[in-house]
Amino acid sequence: MTYNHSEQAIKANIYINQQQEKVKNSKYRLNYHMMPPVGWMNDPNGFVQYNGEYHLFYQHYPYAPKWGPMHWGHAKSRDLVNWEHLPVALAPSEYYDIGTMDDHGCFSGSAIEKDNELYLFYTGHSIERDPMQVQCIAKSEDGINFTKENQNPVIDHFPKDGSKDFRDPKVWQYDNQYYMVVGSKKDGKGKALFYQSSNLINWTYRGVVAESNGKQGDMWECPDLFPLEKEHVLILSPMYGEKNEKPIIIFGEMDYNTAKFSQERSILLDYGHDFYAPQTLIDEKGRRIMIGWMDMWFSKRPSEGDGWVGAMTIPRELTYNHNGIFIQQPIEExxxxxxxxxxxxxxxxxxxxxxxxxxxxxxxxxxxxxxxxxxxxxxxxxxxxxxxxxxxxxxxxxxxxxxxxxxxxxxxxxxxxxxxxxxxxxxxxxxxxxxxxxxxxxxxxxxxxxxxxxxxxxxxxxxxxxxxxxxxxxxxxxxxxxxxxxxxxx
Known part of the structure; x- marks a missing residue:
């Protein structure tokens, strides 16, 4: 069954408006962290600065405080501190992101601006389909109302180097071309698969840009590859079997000609229990800013009884100190x-x-x-x-x-x-x-x-x-x- 996307999004927004007053009085609500108006929140998605405002999308199930068919929640801010909740941006509606079972939806991804339009890249997921996960686009002229691309899915099958676990596209522009990394796995190794495009619609597979060294998990989720001062870094959230582990940051060099990222050293991004699926942007001030899901799978969540679950970390600026050591610092704002x-x-x-x-x-x-x-x-x-x-x-x-x-x-x-x-x-x-x-x-x-x-x-x-x-x-x-x-x- 195919649904009209706007109808599904409208339905979700009506429900949120009806329920959010009940959630406001929860004793567990946070004071200065991003959190959902109601329901479930996990991975940050589409973290971007667009028309002078910061936009943060996130994995969202509005109808219950538990994981369900994934929507994209949406908020914006002028300072990354004071947030305004906006209508749900994406809801499962098409053959590539909906199914009769609960295991479907608009999975994680990223955002990029092109010709004054905001493009959302996401993984269409339906456990009933083969392939199970494909890469898709939704576009907006105002940053609020999104239409799914008629040519979806723009990447309709995983390459030979990957597997059916093929998700979380992160897209960026470099030297007049667009690039994408997608998380995947094969032969017991997590992998970041690399694509190139001149127009954001037609994508050419370039190969495995990086893969696990044997100690970095057998599935890589939410890869994020970018330059940081004099080197490149790759952030990823590894899985070991069915277990999600602490995100890592790998330092190295990126060669766009050979489509290879060379690993030199790596460290944990966060030593706590509640940090996963971080995503970064570079803002108009030139800062590389990261935000992560401040929770973890299969945790005890007392707020569930109050109708909501999940939050984001405070935004952190990624840089190096005077000794050349990588650091994360709370943003000045x-x-x-x-x-x-x-x-x-x-x-x-x-x-x-x-x-x-x-x-x-x-x-x-x-x-x-x-x-x-x-x-x-x-x-x-x-x-x-x-x-x-x-x-x-x-x-x-x-x-x-x-x-x-x-x-x-x-x-x-x-x-x-x-x-x-x-x-x-x-x-x-x-x-x-x-x-x-x-x-x-x-x-x-x-x-x-x-x-x-x-x-x-x-x-x-x-x-x-x-x-x-x-x-x-x-x-x-x-x-x-x-x-x-x-x-x-x-």
Missing amino acids: LKALRHNHHHIENIVINGVHSFPKLDGIATELCIDFDIVNSDSPVFGLHLRCSTDRSEKTIIKVDTNNEEIIVDLTSAGKGESGIYKAPYSPKTNGKLNLRVFLDTTSIELFVNHGEQVITNRIYPHTSSIEVDLFAEKGKAKVLKADKWSLRSVWK
């Missing part, structure tokens, strides 16, 4: 949310000390520890603490093992676990921790973004207190700044 500033300095911690001025739910906390003059082997913070301390999220600095540890064992109703990231001792003897807390999330940036740990947490709304602690010795805090962060949602 987030500073506009700050108010209620408190500052402390030159504090020595021995045991556990409560700091009421550092408490809160929607909070940014920036702390410099003096590593050289601290003799405690383990020190750090307790965040989102209940008054009796039975509930808390723990950040530990383990100086013996040079690890940052986020312990969610007592963090609340969400996933329980312990997440670790390495840190490099600074030559100046300082360790910087920058924490963004929201109602149900924590994003920790270590040493100005050299490592990041992101997790969803679901503590009680009354758990807002903060402790500093040091075990078996003393720890010195050079300075700490805390700001409350205002809500961007009315």
Whole structure:
């Protein structure tokens, strides 16, 4: 059965408008993160700047707080901080993205502008079809109303180097040509398949631009290939069998003539549980900005009972520091949310000390520890603490093992676990921790973004207190700044 796309999108928007008032009162709603108006959210899609505004699309099932036939939700912003929800951009409607079973829809993809029109590239998916996944286009003259291309699917079959798992097109322009990477798998290796076009409609397969080295998963989702200063990088979200794993960033060189990306080194993008399918754009200021799904498959999600699930990370700028180390930093625009500033300095911690001025739910906390003059082997913070301390999220600095540890064992109703990231001792003897807390999330940036740990947490709304602690010795805090962060949602 074929449906009219606009009818399906209108149906979804009517339902959203009817339900969103109920969701607004959920105690789990976030203050300054992108989240769906109702229903389910996963991968960011079509992250783009168009006509001076940032657009973010996302995998969306509006009718329930669970994964279902995928639509593209849509929001826009002038500053990547204050978002406006827009009507659903894509809904399953055509033979290549709809079926009688629930496993169908408009899967993940990207966006690009051409001749003042906004093109959405997405994977049409129907488990009942052969091939199961094909690459498709929808176009818009205003960035809001989209029409699916009559020539869809523009890539109607996976190449010999891939398989039926053939999805998540990322499209960009280089040297007057358009290029696309698509995630796939074959022979136990994840692969990024490479295409070229002069007009965005007719695509020529160029080959496997990169593949797993045997330790990077047997399926690559959401590949994103782009230049970053003096080198190229490939971001991908690997799978191992049916298990999704932490996204990685691979550094190397890209040769468009041979259609090959050479791998030189790779690292995890985020050491937490709740970070997947990141996508980047380069904006009019020349910044490479990334946003990711702040959740993970098969997680505990207490907000499900309130009719919604999923959120996005704060936007991060990707760059290198003065030592040439790759870093991720929260975008500068987030500073506009700050108010209620408190500052402390030159504090020595021995045991556990409560700091009421550092408490809160929607909070940014920036702390410099003096590593050289601290003799405690383990020190750090307790965040989102209940008054009796039975509930808390723990950040530990383990100086013996040079690890940052986020312990969610007592963090609340969400996933329980312990997440670790390495840190490099600074030559100046300082360790910087920058924490963004929201109602149900924590994003920790270590040493100005050299490592990041992101997790969803679901503590009680009354758990807002903060402790500093040091075990078996003393720890010195050079300075700490805390700001409350205002809500961007009315």
